[in-house]
Amino acid sequence: MAPPAQSHRSSSPSQPSGKGEVSDLKSQLRQLAGSRAPGVDDSKRDLFKKVISYMTIGIDVSAVFGEMVMCSATSDIVLKKMCYLYVGNYAKVNPDLALLTINFLQRDCKDADPMIRGLALRSLCSLRVANLVEYLVGPLGSGLKDNSSYVRIVAVMGVLKLYHISASTCVDADFPQTLKHLMLNDSDTQVVANCLTALQEIWSAEASTSEEASREREALLSKPVVFYFLNRIREFSEWAQCLVLDLAAKYVPSDNNEIFDIMNLLEDRLQHANGAVVLATIKLFLQLTLSMADVHQQVYERIKAPLLTLVSSGSPEQSYAVLSHLHLLVMRAPYIFSSDYKHFYCQYNEPSYVKKLKLEMLTAVANESNTYEIVTELCEYAANVDIPIARESIRAVGKIALQQYDVNAIVDRLLQFLEMEKDYVTAEALVLVKDLLRKYPQWSQDCIAVVGNISSKNVQEPKAKAALIWMLGEYSQEMHDAPYILESLIENWDEEHSAEVRLHLLTAVMKCFFKRPPETQKALGAALAAGLADFHQDVHDRALFYYRVLQHNVSVAERVVNPPKQAVSVFADTQSSEIKDRIFDEFNSLSVVYQKPSYMFTDKEHRGPFEFSDELGNLSIGAESAVGTVVPAHRVEANDKDLLLSTSEKEEIKGPSNNGSAYSAPSYDGSAVSAASQALSELTILNPSVPGLTPQSSLAIDDLLGLGLPEIPSPAAAPSPPLLKLNSKAILDPGTFQQKWRQLPISLSQEYSVSPQGVAALTTSEALLRHMQGHSIHCIASGGQSPNFKFFFFAQKAEELSTFLVECIINTSSAKAQIKIKADDQSASQEFSALFQSALSKFGVP
Amino acid sequence: MISQFFVLSQRGDNIVFRDYRGEIQKGSTEIFFRKVKFWKEDGQEEAPPVFNLDGVNYFHVKVVGLFFVATTRVNVSPSLVLELLQRIARVIKDYLGILNEESLRKNFVLVYELLDEVIDFGYVQTTSTEMLKSYVFNEPIVVEDARLQYSALFMQGTKRMPGTAVTKSVVANDPTGRRREEIFVDLIEKISITFSSSGYILTSEIDGTIQMKSYLTGNPEIRLALNDDLTIGRGGRSVFDYRSSSGTGAVILDDCNFHESVHLDSFETDKTLSLVPPDGEFTVMNYRLTQEFKPPFRVNTLIEETGALKAEVMIKVRAEFSSSITANTIMVQMPLPKYTTRASFELEPGAIGQTTNFKEANRRLEWGLKKIVGGSEHTLRAKLTFSPESHGNITKESGPVSMTFTIPMYNASRLQVKYLQIAKKSGTYNPYRWVRYVTQANSYVARI
Structure with missing residues (x-):
């Protein structure tokens, strides 16, 4: 625990930089060490202060360790405390010298003054030197029996420190049992609270290896223990109250009467000035009432006022922590807060992280009765000097429009934004108008009239430009200039840096082409040529795809780009409800502030009170545990939910990512197609100089573009036999898997069919696990029940440490397997996919 | 549970640094400060608390x-840690009298004494100024605060408060050798209000707090009586329903909370x-x-x-309170269009202190x-010049x-x-009692 290295950045003039001073101190300390002269303690104090001040600013003063210890023979308590602080700081890096201190610390542990006993014991336990633990057991044992509560308080924490230095020494000395006895019998509440703290830490750590510890941990949550604490809660300090409330939140009451007893007992805790106590109480109330919908709702009503009071009292930092929790509750039950919307108005001097939360809350609580006022308020922010917030506000207006039935007034407001002639306002508003049109096509006339007036030159932001281009393509019939605007955009293809914009441009010009062929043919040719030459893979691929589909069949091409559209009814939520539930379970923790469940930002050992035995979205971990053990019923339920969620989400996401074209039964207007084919044949005539290469009708387009296309392997060709060799004894721990899964992008996402034999064999997930293992593909987690199964597999290359990760969802009723592959070496993922598919296809085949 | 606690100056220097669990790598103070x-690159956005x-969680509060700062790897309650940081600052202030960089640097050994007792192995032990007294052996080195802003807050005309009283340490001995028996009760209210462009009140809220600072020996019991017509909670009605009490004169709090010790x-x-x-010093009650x-x-x-390319702005401020009261340190601000190049001002004739x-x-x-005296009105005229670019x-x-x-x-709030x-110990016991009020603007906004 050495202090951080000295910063050379900006040390103030009084801060010395190093060695000379330290050796000076050393000699001065040495002089004083043996002295018995009067006033020597004052000189020592000054020197010690200097040492500590160097230590604080990061200068390494460990060189004076010996001298400090020599000077420690004193009865002056101020000197003693400074010496303890010093020793605690440097003992770990100087274990040999630390031994020197044991003597005087042990002696002090027997001092007549309880203060000295306590301080010495604390320092002794803070040395953190493993080979000194033998000296701790004795003093700790007597400390726990000391008649001064101060010493006992220190001793209990000392036991926990000892456990962290040497768990076996701690357990062998039977300290946990001593603490348990103290916890239930000591008269001092801080001793009791520290016992609870220490035992929770110790038994949680021990529980994985010792059944007894696991039982003891359970016992902490038993009714007698929990009520012992709850009944005395008022005697505890406010901080210890939080501890008790956390404990109670994990307790499962046996019946509703017990729930009401607890809630009545703790009702006044909601009026506490300490926000931590109030939030811990709220968490407990929310947890207790989860299964009683009506009471749960009453709890929401009850906690509203205290939360709002906490938000507006205290420092901005504290109020932010509370506001984050209020935000979570508002997002869960917006209707309960809809009459409190004015509390979510932004104040001009609030930091942007607060404003962002408030904007989201305003969006969530908007309903028929308050929308007008909320939108009016949001429009005020759109002209805000804080541009990021102005943008968020406009987006909020858009979101409200998308969740309302009566959007009349809002559409007007949005269109007014477009007329404000501020670049960022226009940009945001364009994106919104696009989304709005996807949901409410009936507004197209009003919107198009305004959008048509916007010069594409004034729109620079990629998202906004893409939105404008999408509208140009989608409404090319109504917007007279559409083909010409698109054409001019295509002329500047090379200056367009955003691939997203170029992709949209390709699609828009295709759409436009089918609606107004003669005017667009030139632009289409130019766009496809530019797209094929594009260095960006996606742009290139899309251009090639359009090119080929036109080549193949023009009417098919039209069905692809201009299918009849259905309005989007619900836009996909960015966060799955599973994640939201997980965050709610972790109420009153950092998860709420970060808006992420703890497994996303904390390693397992530090997850604190929210330990989940499962890691990957409620799936049981490890092939071993999946094989042969019965998955608890509630977990299976969660799995089902998880599976259903992930599939339905996929469908929702599909919509937006495909320019909102919700695909339904294809039907198309023949006349448009014929016009298009005609235009195509005209194109041929325009380019007579290029010699025909293929006899088909598609020849025309080939020629038109005049491109020497490279030979492209036929997609129909059978996949070549996999050359990839996998390591049959691959090892990966769940933590690494999870970390990799988060970090790597999806390199391949596919859907396979599962053979009927495979479906028949897949009665339990274990069967498939064993089968895949035979192909060197190992399972790390699995779950689900017929017909939905979900698996996480991994595999490693035989020659190198390169890992493949697979998420595989199998639906046996549709006989389909959806897989997502992530790989260290992405170039090999295609090959691995083939191997995976072939392994899967052999499943169930004798 | 926290792992480290430290205090950094505005320039990022360590003033106090305490590592309780030794599980966070070196350099966390610098990592924190740089972050x-x-x-954000543009420096516009503030870092959240x-x-x-x-994998390391950093918590911070800014005080003077x-x-x-506190760090931890555990998924703890953010409220608890932020509340704790604020409380540590307050306890230190109680002991040093004045909390600033200088006083911390001069008294860091005392601060370490406090930190040793406030937190052990990352867990809070006590934040009670009173309980900590028996563990603190260093004498505070008192620094002078040239500004004395806090006490100036309450000064109204000639009614002078003992300015140094609120900045004295709970353990320091008075130079005269005797302790003055006194108690301060402060009602501090912060107003948030938004006027529409037509002067109509869109939202308004008062966030109040009753602070107490006691220098009474022997901890006598105290009774604090508030308005007789005070009620708490507005029933089932929406909190922005104004029909309720206007005219009746009753004070209706939406909600409030209390300090642990309040019965x-x-x-x-x-x-x-x-x-x-x-x-x-502690908060008796917060109310809204x-x-x-x-x-x-x-x-x-x-x-x-x-x-x-020209425009004229006129801002008129009218004080609507009694002429016996004077507001001070008033600042009026208004963002102008981005293309404003120049502004020239014209104050009313005879304006002083503006x-x-x-x-x-x-x-x-x-x-x-x-200053603005109750009942008075002040006007500012500003001539703006704009750049020729489109506006x-x-x-x-x-x-x-x-x-x-x-x-x-x-x-x-009235x-x-x-x-x-104060529960009397003897007939002659009559400590000084100071009850003071102050109102400040939190967010006082008028749209145009």
């Missing part, structure tokens, strides 16, 4: 320009709080009300285009007034006007401490 300093970097046994019957005040109240200031703003400024960097007009609607792109101010001995009773 906070350069949160809690963030996670490489210093960073009070509410007789609150229902006679609106009295009884408590045994602990040493040091959205009940209609008379705003202390009315602001009118007019913008007129006076030429192709300053004007055009902040070119962020195009903001600033008008400072030292839109001037009114839409300026404003809103915001105000900050302090009004001593005034409170908008909540009062009717009396402060």
Whole structure:
């Protein structure tokens, strides 16, 4: 625990930089060490202060360790405390010298003054030197029996420190049992609270290896223990109250009467000035009432006022922590807060992280009765000097429009934004108008009239430009200039840096082409040529795809780009409800502030009170545990939910990512197609100089573009036999898997069919696990029940440490397997996919 | 559970550093400081009070320009840690009298004494100034605070408060050798209000707090009586329903919370709080009300285009409180359109103690007034010049006007401490009692 290295950045003039001073101190300390002269303690104090001040600013003063210890023979308590602080700081890096201190610390542990006993014991336990633990057991044992509560308080924490230095020494000395006895019998509440703290830490750590510890941990949550604490809660300090409330939140009451007893007992805790106590109480109330919908709702009503009071009292930092929790509750039950919307108005001097939360809350609580006022308020922010917030506000207006039935007034407001002639306002508003049109096509006339007036030159932001281009393509019939605007955009293809914009441009010009062929043919040719030459893979691929589909069949091409559209009814939520539930379970923790469940930002050992035995979205971990053990019923339920969620989400996401074209039964207007084919044949005539290469009708387009296309392997060709060799004894721990899964992008996402034999064999997930293992593909987690199964597999290359990760969802009723592959070496993922598919296809085949 | 606690100066120097669990790598203070300093490249956004970097959670609160920071790897309750940091700052202030960089540097050994007892192995032990007294052996080295802002807050005309009293340490000995028996009760209210462009009140809220600082020996019990007609909670009605109490004069709090030591046994019957005040400064009660109240200031703003690239702004501020009361340190601010190049100001004739400024960097007009006496009205005229580049609607792109101010001995809510009773030890025991009021602007905004 050495202090951080000295910063050379900006040390103030009084801060010395190093060695000379330290050796000076050393000699001065040495002089004083043996002295018995009067006033020597004052000189020592000054020197010690200097040492500590160097230590604080990061200068390494460990060189004076010996001298400090020599000077420690004193009865002056101020000197003693400074010496303890010093020793605690440097003992770990100087274990040999630390031994020197044991003597005087042990002696002090027997001092007549309880203060000295306590301080010495604390320092002794803070040395953190493993080979000194033998000296701790004795003093700790007597400390726990000391008649001064101060010493006992220190001793209990000392036991926990000892456990962290040497768990076996701690357990062998039977300290946990001593603490348990103290916890239930000591008269001092801080001793009791520290016992609870220490035992929770110790038994949680021990529980994985010792059944007894696991039982003891359970016992902490038993009714007698929990009520012992709850009944005395008022005697505890406010901080210890939080501890008790956390404990109670994990307790499962046996019946509703017990729930009401607890809630009545703790009702006044909601009026506490300490926000931590109030939030811990709220968490407990929310947890207790989860299964009683009506009471749960009453709890929401009850906690509203205290939360709002906490938000507006205290420092901005504290109020932010509370506001984050209020935000979570508002997002869960917006209707309960809809009459409190004015509390979510932004104040001009609030930091942007607060404003962002408030904007989201305003969006969530908007309903028929308050929308007008909320939108009016949001429009005020759109002209805000804080541009990021102005943008968020406009987006909020858009979101409200998308969740309302009566959007009349809002559409007007949005269109007014477009007329404000501020670049960022226009940009945001364009994106919104696009989304709005996807949901409410009936507004197209009003919107198009305004959008048509916007010069594409004034729109620079990629998202906004893409939105404008999408509208140009989608409404090319109504917007007279559409083909010409698109054409001019295509002329500047090379200056367009955003691939997203170029992709949209390709699609828009295709759409436009089918609606107004003669005017667009030139632009289409130019766009496809530019797209094929594009260095960006996606742009290139899309251009090639359009090119080929036109080549193949023009009417098919039209069905692809201009299918009849259905309005989007619900836009996909960015966060799955599973994640939201997980965050709610972790109420009153950092998860709420970060808006992420703890497994996303904390390693397992530090997850604190929210330990989940499962890691990957409620799936049981490890092939071993999946094989042969019965998955608890509630977990299976969660799995089902998880599976259903992930599939339905996929469908929702599909919509937006495909320019909102919700695909339904294809039907198309023949006349448009014929016009298009005609235009195509005209194109041929325009380019007579290029010699025909293929006899088909598609020849025309080939020629038109005049491109020497490279030979492209036929997609129909059978996949070549996999050359990839996998390591049959691959090892990966769940933590690494999870970390990799988060970090790597999806390199391949596919859907396979599962053979009927495979479906028949897949009665339990274990069967498939064993089968895949035979192909060197190992399972790390699995779950689900017929017909939905979900698996996480991994595999490693035989020659190198390169890992493949697979998420595989199998639906046996549709006989389909959806897989997502992530790989260290992405170039090999295609090959691995083939191997995976072939392994899967052999499943169930004798 | 926290792992480290440290205090950094504005420049990022360690003033105090304590590692409780030794599980976070070296250099966390620098990592923290760099992240906070350069949160967003444009420097516009402030770092939030809690963030996670490489698995380490950093919590910070800013107190008198210093960073009070805690780190941990555990998924703890953010409220608990932030509350704790704030409390540590307060405890240190109780002991040092004045909390600033200088006093911390001079007294760091005392601060370490406190930190050793406040937290052990990352867990909070006690934050009670009183309990900590028996563990602190260093004498505080008192520093002078040249500004004495805190006590100036409450000064109203000639009614002078003992300015040094609130900045004295709970353990320091008075130079005269005797301790003055006294107790301070402060009602501090913060007003948030938004006026629409037509002067109609869109939202209003008062966030109040009753602070107490006791220097009484022997911890006598205290009874604090509030308004007889005080009620708490607005029933099932929406909190922004103004019909309720206007005219009746009753004070209706939306909600409130209390310090641990407060007993509410007789609150229902006679609106009295009884408590045994602990040493040091603490919050007796926080309250919040959205009940209609008379705003202390009315602001009118007019913008007129006076030429192709010119406009004139007129801001009028009227003080709507009694003439026996004076507001001080008033600042009126108004963002101007981005294309404003110049602003010239014209104050009313005979104006004293007023300053004007055009902040070119962020195009903001600033008008400072030292004092405003109740009932008076002040006007500022500003002539603006715009750059020739295209510009839109001037009114839409300026404003809103915001105000900050302090009004001593005034409170908008009409909540009062009717009396402060100290349980008597003897007939001659009669400590000084100071009950003080102050109102400040939190967010005082008038749209145009």
